[in-house]
Amino acid sequence: MSRSTAAAAADGGAESRTSRTPATAPVSGRGAGHPDPAGDPILAAKFCLPSVPRESVRRQRLLDRLTEGTAGPLTLITGPAGAGKTTLAASWAREGSAPGPVVWLTAERDDAAPGVFWAYVLEALSHHGAGLPDEVGRPGSADSVDHALLARLAAALAQLRRPVVLVLDGLDRVPGREVAEGLDFVLTHAGGQLRLVLISRVDPLLPLHRYRADGRIREIRGADLAFTRQEAARLLRGHGLGRYEESVDALLARTEGWAAGLRLCALEMRRADDPAGFARSFAASQSPLADYLLTEVFAAQPAATQDLLLRGSILDRVHPDLANALTGREDAEWILAQLTRAHVFVEPVDATPWCRYQPLFSEVLRMHLRHHRPGLEPRLRRRAAVWLADAGRLAEAVEQAAAAGDWEWACARMVNRLEIGRLLTGPEAHRLERLFARLPGDLAGAAPALVAAACALARYDTAGARTLLDRAAEDLREPGARPSPQARLALALLRLLAGTGAQDGDGAGRAARTAARRTRELAGQVPRPLVEAHPEIEALRRYGLACALQLDGRSDEAPGAFAYAAEGCTGEVAQAVRHHCLGRLALMEARRGALRRAEEHARLALEIARHRSVPPARRSGIGHLALAAVALERCELREARRRLDLAAASPDAGYDPVADAEIAVTRSRLDLAHGRRHAALAAVEAGHARAGPLPPWPAQLLALARAAAQLARGDPASAIAVLDGRGPDGPDRTLALAQAHLAAGDPDRSLGLLAPLDGRPDAGVAERVRLRLLRARAATLSQDHETACGLLRDALALARPERMRGPFTEAGPWVAHLLKRRPDLAAGQAWLAARPEGANGTSRADGRPPAPVTVERLTDREREVLRHGAELLSTEEIAEAMYLSVNTVKTHLRSIYRKLTVSRRGDAVRRARELHLL
Structure with a gap:
């Protein structure tokens, strides 16, 4: 498609000059045959309204804005080539909604001389019957215009009975300041009888700030001219493509609503064998769009600007300093400013020095670069990668290196600049991991193996990460290898985060402590400024140790380790680690009975995820699980179910053994609370089936839940069998075993198990409450009601600050019976029944939740x-x-x-x- 054909095809965006119709017949005796001050004949075609394409879309929202604008002195329409400026104004002029006669003048480059320009303005006013007296006169020189002539023109306009609308199309072709000053003078002194509509690719040199401050201007910008989805769909229908309206979104994504682009795409779709397929996959380089953009936009630029445009097209966004690095020049800031001012498909990004290319324009330029400068693109991308990485835009740097095929540089950069942690935490973590997912598997060396191992950890593939770390370790031990402290630090840190794979308790804990110490020692060997620039390394080290202690069942040490890790998460890049630390800390606090602290930390963890740049794909469900545990302990079952569902839908569900075990346990406890004993046991079994071999802590959680389900089914022998010899001999297992023996009718064995737990200084609220309830139950069985009441009173006093109702409802009906017999004990315990939600598993005929077991039914x-x-x-x-x-x-x-x-x-x-x- 030729340049003129492409221009004519654009939906008002090409400002075609080939077919025009007059708005009104000339009524003045002054004909268009008079020469201008330069001696050339006046061309009457410049006074004709441009034709509007038959398939043009009527855009009422913009027509209304033009009508509103011409109620005042100045309306400005600006936008890039092909944006639909001329078609919009011509369509509006034909609407007949103007406040007076419409005078059209198309300016061209030959009209830049002030005298020539004003000669055409006066001739246009006369041609369209504005009714100006002959005394106004004509310019006598091409290079200047007498100020008195402008004063006579303004005075004559002010005497008109009706306003006249002067549409100046292509004012950007008349760049002189003298013309702009003259327009401003006439507009100011015409007494409101001149309504000026300026169409330009750039802002004119009028004092626009003054017009804006006075409220005397209406502006229609490029963003306003962009087609909406509804308008684009109407455009397709106008081209006989109504069956393919599902293609609108694809076209809008590529063209960003650019009128000429949409029009040309519609024409190509109409000729294509598969219109929908063309819309989905068309390449700008294979369409008339390339011809239009290269001829109408690119070729019109000076050589230096063309070179910058070509070299910058490899980027989604370009910074002036980056453009200088790509071109070897120092004028990129000025050139980019000119391009954005001229709307050459380059626009500033959010009031920053950065600029972005329109996607189609960038694609066409890259095609042009590859065709005319083969081999240059990879070199430019490597240069851009270095600049971007040094500027702290790591993901963009890796993207450029990957496009250049330079994976070795990208991996070496991640390791040697200590940026390996950015694959696991920070705003760019998920994007980096997806970029490195394309890393070829056959790259030699330790750096690619270390990067691949970090990516595996980000995907929760600890087994795959260990294999890759073994390969990296072998490379670092090769004869003659001289690994940097950064490489050895990266290996130690990733080993800590990947764990040892040990399932035998103490081995994992000792290995984690050793790895954490080794990581800290290696960090001391790295240049201090580099370590300080990457606070995520220390945050990940602390978090890795805390996770290992948790998995190892070190419930006495792990909470403090998570709190210490959360304190070390400084800077935005470490907020994802802090999010995980606080969630896990909250979960462990909930198990200890510190429900208020657990709730506070869990909500903070979730708040960090929402507002501190933690990508959705990196958000943990542990915080929701902690809140579910808190709700369960408070017998708020609907809230517990809601939080459980959110946790089960989180990205780490199905991958994290702690999260998976807690999900199974919470589901089982909820089933028990509703009296679904078989479902409770099935939930635990499903947790075992999904997880496979487990570390000590998740294994113990599931064992405790299975024992609770067996007890609820009335099978204490099976519960004892589950607990005997399983997992660490901690207080949780001891309490569960004592409860099972008590249910089996062996109170002496139960009390014997409980004896070592008396007076434990580090016992949590949950342990102390359950210990007293078990002893109270044993006392009631031996008819020692006074002792039982004293123990129950102590348990209630411990649980009340945390509103911990769960242990009392789960203990069985004997609690309610004891409270019924001792009203003095029940007095003041209203908190036990607050917000009941069916904790005893019974239901009411009216559908309302039942009272908890601690309240006797009213007659x-x-x-x-x-x-x-x-x-x-x-x-x-x-x-x-x-x-x-x-x-x-x-x-x-x-x-x-x-x-x-x-x-x-x-x-x-x-x-x-x-x-x-x-």
Whole structure:
């Protein structure tokens, strides 16, 4: 397609000059045959409205803005070539909504002389019947215009009965400041009777800031001219492509709504055998778009600008300093400023020095670069990679190196500049991992193996990471190899994060401590400024040690290690590590019964993930699991279920053994809370089946959950079998084993197991509460109710600050029976029944959640008394309404207070409403 054909094809974006129609017939005796001040004849074609393509889309939103604009003195339409500026103005002129006659003038480069320009303006006004008197005169010189002539013109315009709209198309072709100053003078002194519409690729030299401050300008910019999805769909329908409207999104993604691009694509689709396929995969280099952009835009630029455009096209975004590095020049800032001002498909990025190319324009330029400068592109990309990496834009640097095929440089950079941790944490981590996923597997050397191992860890593939780390270690031990401290540090850190694979308890913990010490020693051998520039290395080291301690079942050490790791996460790049640390810390705190701290840390972990540049693919579900554990301990089962579902949908679900074990355990506990005992056991079995061989801590979690499910089924022997000899001999296992023996009818064995736990200084709230409940249960079985009440009172006092209801509801009905027998013990324990959600697994006929087992059911008569009390009736009024004696009503009220563990009528009403009894 030729240049003129492409220009004519663009939907108002090409400003075609080949076919024009006059807006009105000339009414003045001054014909177009008069010469201009330079002696050339006046060309009447410049006064004709451009034709509008038959398939043009009527864009009412922009037509309305033009109408609004011409109610004031100045309307400015700017945008790149092919944006649809001329077609928009011509369509509007034909609409007939202008406040007066429309005078059209198409400016050209030959009109740059002030005298010639104003001669054409005066002739255009006369041609379209503006009614100016002959006394206004004409310019006598091509190079200048008499100020008195402009004053006479302004005065004559001010005397018009109706405003006149002067549309100046292509004002960018008349660059002189003298012309702009003259326009400003006439517009200012025409008394509101001149309405100026300027069409230009660049902002004119008018004092636009003053017009904006005074509210006397309306602007339609390139972004406004971009086609919306609805408009693009109408464009396809206008070209007979209504069946292919599903292609609109693909076309908009490539053209960004550029009018000429969409129009040319529609024409090509109409000729294609497979229009939808063309829309999905068309290449700009194979379409008339390339011809249009190269001839209309690229070829119109000076040689230096063309060179910068070509070299910068390898980038999505270009910085002036980067452009200088690519061109070897020092004027990139000025050239880019000119390009953005002229709307040459280059635009600034968010008020920064960076600029971006329009995607199609960039694609065409790259094609042109490869064709005319073969072999240059890889060299440019390597140069760009170095600049970007030094500027801290690591992912973009790797992207350029990968495009150049220089994987060796990319891997060496990651290792030698200590950037290996950026694959595991930081805003660019996920993008870097996806880039290095294309890393060829046959690259030799330790650096590619180390990078590949970090990528495997990012995908939770610890086994694959260990294999790659073994290969890297062999390369570093090769004869003659002189590995840098950075390479040895990267190997040690990744080994720590990958673990040893040991499942035998102490071995994993000792190995992790050794690896953590080794990593710290190697960090001391790296240049200090390099280490300080990468705080994520120390954060990952601490986190790796904490994770190893957790997996090893070191529940006494791991929480402190996670807290220490979270403190070491400084800087934005380490926030992903902090997110994981706080989530795991919260989960361990929840298991210890520190529910308030657990909730605080879990919510902070989730808040960091949302607002501190942690990519969604790197967000852990551990924080949601911690909140599910807190909700379970508080018998808030709906919240626990909601958090469990969120955790199960998180990216680390199915990969992290701790998360997977906790998901299975939480699901099992929820099933038990709802009385689904077989489902609870099945959930634990499914957790074992998915996980395979497990480290000590997840294995113990699942064993405890399986034992709880067996006990709920009335099979203490199976629970004992599950617990005997399994996992670390810690307090959680001891408590579960003691509970199983107590259920099996062996209180002496149970108490013997509990004896070592008495007075443990580092025992958590959960351990101390459950220990007292087990001893209280043993006391009730031996009919020692005073001891049982004392132990239950202690347990309630410990649990109350954390609102820990779970141990009491899970303990069984004996707690409720004991509280019923001792109202003094139940008094003040209203928190036990707050927000009940079916914790005992029973259901009500009316669908409302049942009261917890610690509250005795009210009789029908007591509920009726309570309803009258809620209506603020006095005791006497209640007695009269129910045909009872006053003393009988008082007896019912005392019973209600005892059952609801309150002492006043108002508290009883509030409590009953919480329990859905009213």
